[in-house]
Amino acid sequence: MILSDLLDRPVRDGNGRTLGHCVDARFVLEPGDDEVALGRLRLVGLIVSPRTRTSFMGFERTSLTAPWPLAQLLRRRxxxxxxxxxxxxxxxxxxxxxxxxxxxxxxxxxxGDDQ
Structure with a gap:
């Protein structure tokens, strides 16, 4: 499976109720074995939006506030x-x-520290 297989897919709860759509995925970078080796990305979870099928475009970071109108619009959506x-x-x-x-x-x- 690749990430694009999950994006924009409807998400339901165990009772079949639609919760929204998968708009993004959250990963964590695990450290490598030494200074030279790159770490592995591990999938933590899916971001589910009940209102829109578009991503946050990075504005899920609480430290991003500019441009102000765009940040406010995306947070509301x-x-x-x-x-x-x-x-x-x-x-x-x-x-x-x-x-x-x-x-x-x-x-x-x-x-802002989670980047």
């Missing part, structure tokens, strides 16, 4: 957006991603 951990994904099917019944909706924001 993404109200209700959440991070669903990859471990809470129950199934990835050709037409839909299904979350486990006990999934937790985490805040998708990143602080």
């Amino acid at each position: 993404h109200k209700g957006t959440f991070l669903a951990l990859w471990s809470h994904v129950a199934a990835v099917e050709p037409e839909v991603v299904t979350l486990a019944e006990d999934y937790i909706a985490y805040d998708p924001s990143l602080s």
Whole structure:
């Protein structure tokens, strides 16, 4: 599977209720074995937006505030957006991603230090 297989795909909860669309993915960079080796990217979760199918374009970082009108518009469009951990994904099917019944909706924001 590649990331583009998940982007824009509808996301449902364990009861079949539509939660939104997958607009992005969150990864963490794990350190390499030594100073020369590059680290591995590990998928942490999916960003699910109930209102739009577009990404945050980097404005999920709380330190990004300029240009002000664009930052405010994107934050309003993404109200209700959440991070669903990859471990809470129950199934990835050709037409839909299904979350486990006990999934937790985490805040998708990143602080300026998380870059």
